[in-house]
Amino acid sequence: MKKKIVLTVLIMTFLTGCTALKPVEMVKKGRQVKVDYSCVLENKELIATTLISDVENSLLKKSNGFIEHDEYGPMELTAGQEAPGQWDDKLKMVEPEILTKISFQLPGMEIGKEKTIVLESETPEGMKEKNRYRVIKRVRKAPKIRSISVDQYKKMYGDSEPAPGDIIKINGKPTFKVFDVSAGRLKIEFIGQGIENDTPWGKAVSHIEGDMVVITIKAVPGTIVKTGPVIGEVSEVTEDSIKVDYGHPFAGKTLTCRVKVLGEKQTGASMKAEN
16 A cells, blocks of 8 residues: 555656656747737638638638738747838828737747737727728729730730630620730730629629720729738728728737747857846
8 A cells, every 4th residue: 555655756746856857838028929810800700810720621611801812931020029111102001010929928928838819909009091092993994895916915814815706704704805916915805794793892893885895893892902912891882982991000900819829949148147
């Protein structure tokens, strides 16, 4: 019985010792760390992530404002400091703003443990109304017949030589018909009556009126719009125009982000400070 008690004590001592060898590591302000994160909007649509598994997840719908990358992997941030490149043309760029807000919450986080944080959308101080809002045409017109060079045709639709009668498809739908090719140019006629295409502001429906093609964008208030590195929200739709509000870096939405600090980058200065 005594041997069993001694053995139990030894095992507990060993386990306690192992725990002591692996203390909890916390992120310190000013340290460079590698971070994985994945952020969704209130409607659960994905807007930003470093995880390729989330990008490829067919059950996770992507927002109109989703930030795409050629490659996905951990981001390097300096805990408690702003990310560079926050402003573009007096508008806040969405990804640097997300990174900045995540960075401010890193100090005190446990390394290797995932945490859920909420990022609130705030209108930047001092933003002028003329920078905040953009108004675009909702209805656009273009000639039904247009002329383009053969080189332009090849760049847009492939290397094959165009010939009269060829049908040009866009997104798999017959859209133009070639009816003349001469002197290095070709004439094409729009035939996509009622065809719909995606635009950043909503579906665009095309129909023919005489010699013109009329394109009407079916914008809906509340739709997120991504324009380069910034996002906004459709705030007003009239018969002729669409008004987009770029006043909030997250288009006025709240983001919920899963954040995990993978490791802390030890620099010469930081190691010296610890000693």
